[in-house]
Amino acid sequence: MDATCREKMEREFPSTLPGDDVRQIMWRYADRFDIQMAVQSARGLARGLIARLVADGQRNTHEWNPRKEELLTAFDETGLTTIFMDPEEGGFIEGPKNLALGLVAFELSWVDGGAATCSLASNLALSPIHEKGTPEQKLFYMSRCVPPQPGEERKIWRGAFALTEPLPYVGVDTGVVSGKMRIAEWPEGGEPILHIDKRGRFITNMDFANFVTAAVDSDDERIKGSCMIILEEDDPGLFDRGAPTLKMVHQLSSTRDPVLSLRVPASRIIGGYTVKDGVIIPNYNHGEVIESVFRRTRVPVGLMTSAKLVSAVEPIIRYQRSRFRGGAAGSPGSPRHDLGLQQKEDAVQRLAEVWASGEAGSSLGFAALRLLDEFDPVEREKERLLAEQGVAGARAQMKLFKKLEQEALEYLELAAHNEAGRENPRLQELAGNPLIRFLVLEAQANVLCPGCKLWNTGQGATMMREAVSLMGGYGITEDCPGFLFQKWTDAQLEATYEGPEAVQRRQLSITMTNELFLAQFRQWLQELRGVAATHPGIGAGAVATAMELWLSTLEFIRKSKDADGKPLFHSQRHGVVFPLADALCWLLACRYQILDVLELEQKGPENPVLAEGLAGFVTFFSDLAATQAGRAAGETARICAELVYGFGREGEQVPEQEEFSRLRQQLDLSLAGSRLAKDRAAEALTKITIPEILDYPI
Amino acid sequence: MSTGFHIVVCGSLVPDPLQTLNPVQGANGPGLKNELMLPAVLDPFAAHSLYEAANLAKKMPGSKIWLVSLGNKAKLQQLMMTIAQKVAFELVPLDGPASGFTDSFEVAAALAAAIDKLANLDRSRLLLFGGCASASRDAGVTLQMVGERLGILDQFLAVDELKLQEDGSLRILERIEGGQYQVSACAGPPAVLAWATGNLPEPPNNPQIGMQNMRVIMPALQKAQPAPVAAPGVTFASVTLPAQQRQTRVVKDVPVEEIAKEIVAWIKE
Numbered sequence: 021m022d023a024t025c026r027e028k029m030e031r032e033f034p035s036t037l038p039g040d041d042v043r044q045i046m047w048r049y050a051d052r053f054d055i056q057m058a059v060q061s062a063r064g065l066a067r068g069l070i071a072r073l074v075a076d077g078q079r080n081t082h083e084w085n086p087r088k089e090e091l092l093t094a095f096d097e098t099g100l101t102t103i104f105m106d107p108e109e110g111g112f113i114e115g116p117k118n119l120a121l122g123l124v125a126f127e128l129s130w131v132d133g134g135a136a137t138c139s140l141a142s143n144l145a146l147s148p149i150h151e152k153g154t155p156e157q158k159l160f161y162m163s164r165c166v167p168p169q170p171g172e173e174r175k176i177w178r179g180a181f182a183l184t185e186p187l188p189y190v191g192v193d194t195g196v197v198s199g200k201m202r203i204a205e206w207p208e209g210g211e212p213i214l215h216i217d218k219r220g221r222f223i224t225n226m227d228f229a230n231f232v233t234a235a236v237d238s239d240d241e242r243i244k245g246s247c248m249i250i251l252e253e254d255d256p257g258l259f260d261r262g263a264p265t266l267k268m269v270h271q272l273s274s275t276r277d278p279v280l281s282l283r284v285p286a287s288r289i290i291g292g293y294t295v296k297d298g299v300i301i302p303n304y305n306h307g308e309v310i311e312s313v314f315r316r317t318r319v320p321v322g323l324m325t326s327a328k329l330v331s332a333v334e335p336i337i338r339y340q341r342s343r344f345r346g347g348a349a350g351s352p353g354s355p356r357h358d359l360g361l362q363q364k365e366d367a368v369q370r371l372a373e374v375w376a377s378g379e380a381g382s383s384l385g386f387a388a389l390r391l392l393d394e395f396d397p398v399e400r401e402k403e404r405l406l407a408e409q410g411v412a413g414a415r416a417q418m419k420l421f422k423k424l425e426q427e428a429l430e431y432l433e434l435a436a437h438n439e440a441g442r443e444n445p446r447l448q449e450l451a452g453n454p455l456i457r458f459l460v461l462e463a464q465a466n467v468l469c470p471g472c473k474l475w476n477t478g479q480g481a482t483m484m485r486e487a488v489s490l491m492g493g494y495g496i497t498e499d500c501p502g503f504l505f506q507k508w509t510d511a512q513l514e515a516t517y518e519g520p521e522a523v524q525r526r527q528l529s530i531t532m533t534n535e536l537f538l539a540q541f542r543q544w545l546q547e548l549r550g551v552a553a554t555h556p557g558i559g560a561g562a563v564a565t566a567m568e569l570w571l572s573t574l575e576f577i578r579k580s581k582d583a584d585g586k587p588l589f590h591s592q593r594h595g596v597v598f599p600l601a602d603a604l605c606w607l608l609a610c611r612y613q614i615l616d617v618l619e620l621e622q623k624g625p626e627n628p629v630l631a632e633g634l635a636g637f638v639t640f641f642s643d644l645a646a647t648q649a650g651r652a653a654g655e656t657a658r659i660c661a662e663l664v665y666g667f668g669r670e671g672e673q674v675p676e677q678e679e680f681s682r683l684r685q686q687l688d689l690s691l692a693g694s695r696l697a698k699d700r701a702a703e704a705l706t707k708i709t710i711p712e713i714l715d716y717p718i
Numbered sequence: 719m720s721t722g723f724h725i726v727v728c729g730s731l732v733p734d735p736l737q738t739l740n741p742v743q744g745a746n747g748p749g750l751k752n753e754l755m756l757p758a759v760l761d762p763f764a765a766h767s768l769y770e771a772a773n774l775a776k777k778m779p780g781s782k783i784w785l786v787s788l789g790n791k792a793k794l795q796q797l798m799m800t801i802a803q804k805v806a807f808e809l810v811p812l813d814g815p816a817s818g819f820t821d822s823f824e825v826a827a828a829l830a831a832a833i834d835k836l837a838n839l840d841r842s843r844l845l846l847f848g849g850c851a852s853a854s855r856d857a858g859v860t861l862q863m864v865g866e867r868l869g870i871l872d873q874f875l876a877v878d879e880l881k882l883q884e885d886g887s888l889r890i891l892e893r894i895e896g897g898q899y900q901v902s903a904c905a906g907p908p909a910v911l912a913w914a915t916g917n918l919p920e921p922p923n924n925p926q927i928g929m930q931n932m933r934v935i936m937p938a939l940q941k942a943q944p945a946p947v948a949a950p951g952v953t954f955a956s957v958t959l960p961a962q963q964r965q966t967r968v969v970k971d972v973p974v975e976e977i978a979k980e981i982v983a984w985i986k987e
């Protein structure tokens with residue numbers, strides 16, 4: 021037996037689809053029972069009631085109806101409504117909940133994205149209050165949104181978040197809102213009463229929302245700037261829920277265009293206000309509130325699309341294997357009967373690509389959420405410290421942070437070169453400064469969050485089309501197992517709401533050049549080089565080389581001009597900065613995918629249940645990671661080459677381009693093995709055991 | 719005087735029945751292919767008995783529920799993430815195989831020994847619950863043997879309903895052949911009730927209950943005693959899955975009368 025043959029025989033395949041034991045390790049919640057329970061609740065609901073609603077054709081109506089309404093009660097009963105709340109407010113998860121919410125969105129979206137949106141939208145409405153509300157506002161609204169406990173006579177409240185306005189107003193650009201607030205009455209020494217006019221477009225939960233958190237701007241010289249404000253259905257005035265959105269996707273969520281014209285006390289301004297010289301000054305403008313809200317809520321949306329890709333694997337394998345069963349040719353035991361379409365290389369390889377891409381998105385999304393869980397308390401500590409030091413306002417904060425940035429860079433440098441356990445007083449001093457910690461984590465979050473929203477949904481939608489096509493004609497029917505067609509189109513909405521791709525690219529094009537991010541990115545590059553040395557088959561070498569190419573391209577465009585003498589790097593030059601942002605996302609997703617495989621390899625042996633199957637999973641996930649790495653490196657090379665050469669004139673070359681060519685050649689070489697990995701992953705897909713039938717109705 | 723029942727539910731995990739179950743010969747006898755990797759559920763009949771227990775406990779304040787499970791403890795822990803959210807109970811885990819290839823006699827001995835050791839269990843208030851048969855072994859004898867070992871002689875099999883009478887006695891419906899029930903009256907605990915499906919839906923998950931349960935479940939799992947129930951001396955000559963008989967057609971929008979006619983025609987065939 022020659023060596024390759026032996027290696028082939030010894031290679032292990034994953035025995036089954038990855039179960040909870042595997043996922044809990046990869047996505048790092050093996051020791052979190054609260055989260056594991058939330059996952060089980062969401063899964064039970066998704067594969068029970070929600071799948072039943074879809075199978076019964078409830079997605080074929082735009083209107084909210086009593087059947088869809090069952091979702092809300094089910095969310096309440098199974099504890100999903102309270103996941104967002106702290107224990108003292110009636111919840112059951114202590115501390116930050118980003119990872120928990122993302123996992124729930126993932127589970128629900130495994131079956132139906134609209135149901136996931138429906139569950140997340142109330143949290144979206146509460147988020148402005150949760151992030152920036154006064155303690156009184158928090159207590160009041162959070163506790164009302166907790167389902168009544170047995171014996172409690174109370175109606176649960178649900179909210180809607182209203183930013184988007186009818187054309188021609190707020191959409192992608194959220195800077196200038198046309199919703200207005202005026203002072204209607206200001207009793208002597210009392211609370212001012214405001215008149216609010218807000219029209220919303222595409223507002224989720226609007227069929228049943230009892231309150232709306234709305235973005236409005238001042239239309240009165242006695243109010244300064246904009247804010248977010250809470251409007252309740254019983255406030256005096258007009259609370260018209262408006263026309264339903266005739267949407268072709270996410271029909272298990274409610275969306276309408278409300279018209280709101282109401283009188284509310286100024287105490288409803290989220291985060292409160294001060295009065296100076298007879299002028300009401302909201303403590304937070306709408307932009308500040310929205311920024312901190314979206315930073316968190318966009319990541320679960322990204323994961324919703326990734327869940328669709330991973331969920332497509334099982335129905336596609338089943339379709340492929342059973343494609344010819346029962347026909348005249350191919351009796352049981354024959355390859356045609358047992359493997360069906362899986363005899364064809366293309367069919368399984370494309371499926372491997374779908375899975376690899378879903379895997380990468382999941383890894384990126386869950387990493388972003390873990391980061392946010394780490395970041396939440398650090399951000400609160402920062403706010404406390406700044407208040408203590410009397411640093412008020414965005415400008416003062418920026419000034420302080422500019423000064424601290426150097427120290428943060430120094431910290432990163434020292435931390436990277438500090439051998440384990442060595443005492444370094446300077447490092448300890450810097451590490452002990454919460455503001456430095458804040459800056460370091462924020463630089464990451466500002467890239468990972470938009471990156472996840474952008475790549476997972478955008479590229480995810482494209483890959484969902486592949487998944488649909490693997491089911492042939494069945495794929496575009498209503499009764500396609502796994503609801504793949506619905507998932508494909510749902511992915512398009514996920515790429516749009518809570519800020520479409522352009523918004524994410526715009527944000528990335530600014531945050532990806534933050535020196536604090538770039539310093540960490542360079543360290544990740546080095547770390548991947550180390551991984552490549554110990555784990556040659558995992559794709560780390562290709563990703564590291566592509567990261568280097570990306571960095572050199574960034575450097576090139578930052579100092580270069582196009583053939584017409586116009587600078588290449590400019591935030592408004594979307595044709596340059598947007599593709600570069602896209603390439604970055606491909607690479608980040610790969611990095612986290614690889615790290616998750618390493619985690620499984622390292623921690624898997626601690627779980628006795630995994631002992632027999634672990635090697636198979638590690639090999640398979642490494643192959644998927646290498647498959648994805650090859651694809652991502654190729655994509656990066658294409659984008660970077662277009663940027664480096666595409667703005668020059670034919671026949672002319674600059675010296676930097678030679679350096680680029682050299683790097684690009686290295687990148688080409690680093691692709692070695694990535695296609696073999698895909699071959700292996702595809703082969704594994706022909707061997708993996710799947711359940712007899714799908715665990716939810718079709 | 720203390721009131722309420724002490725309900726001990728015997729039930730463990732079985733592989734999710736939707737999974738592909740392939741018997742294979744391993745080094746230690748037969749098992750299922752990838753058995754440990756397959757997702758598990760609480761044995762269905764035993765699960766029904768747990769829900770009935772919860773319902774009964776709610777009606778009788780002062781009641782308490784134990785769930786005695788013999789199974790792989792890591793898998794049990796995973797199972798608890800769902801089951802522990804549905805019903806408040808104290809888990810009594812025994813770490814051992816829960817496969818269909820163990821012997822009911824040994825399993826019953828292990829379960830009875832564990833119940834025997836339960837502190838604070840008032841035998842005079844004891845209702846021993848469980849499934850009338852396990853989905854993996856389907857021997858249908860385990861609970862009777864546990865009862866015998868504990869000296870509980872009032873035993874009811876394939877129970878679908880338990881009603882508390884005003885005089886404190888129990889009215890019990892047991893399945894017998896032909897879709898009929900046998901109605902029994904039992905003066906009160908102790909008694910063994912091996913449940914069939916009962917009448918209750920699966921309770922929704924409630925993480926608040928789950929978090930409370932987990933506080934005692936985790937330490938219990940960590941301390942779980944090994945329960946070797948390897949059926950020594952037993953050899954399995956051959957193991958096969960029951961032959962599948964599927965005569966299914968997927969149809970939509972067929973009137974009920976049509977379906978009924980077809981079934982009658984099929985029965986007459």
Ligand SMILES: Cc1cc2nc3c(=O)[nH]c(=O)nc-3n(C[C@H](O)[C@H](O)[C@H](O)COP(=O)(O)OP(=O)(O)OC[C@H]3O[C@@H](n4cnc5c(N)ncnc54)[C@H](O)[C@@H]3O)c2cc1C
Pocket residue numbers: 141180181182183184190191192193221222223224225265267270275513516517518519520521522
């Ligand atoms: C089902 C559904 C539910 C929703 N739920 C809510 C909700 O609960 N609350 C809420 O407030 N909103 C909600 N929305 C609104 C959603 O967030 C917006 O639709 C989204 O932000 C895009 O705005 P727009 O539709 O006006 O697109 P536009 O602003 O018209 O953008 C369209 C496209 O134009 C291009 N573009 C626009 N501006 C720029 C720019 N500056 N730079 C580069 N390209 C640009 C991009 O290609 C962009 O994708 C929902 C929408 C839907 C469909």
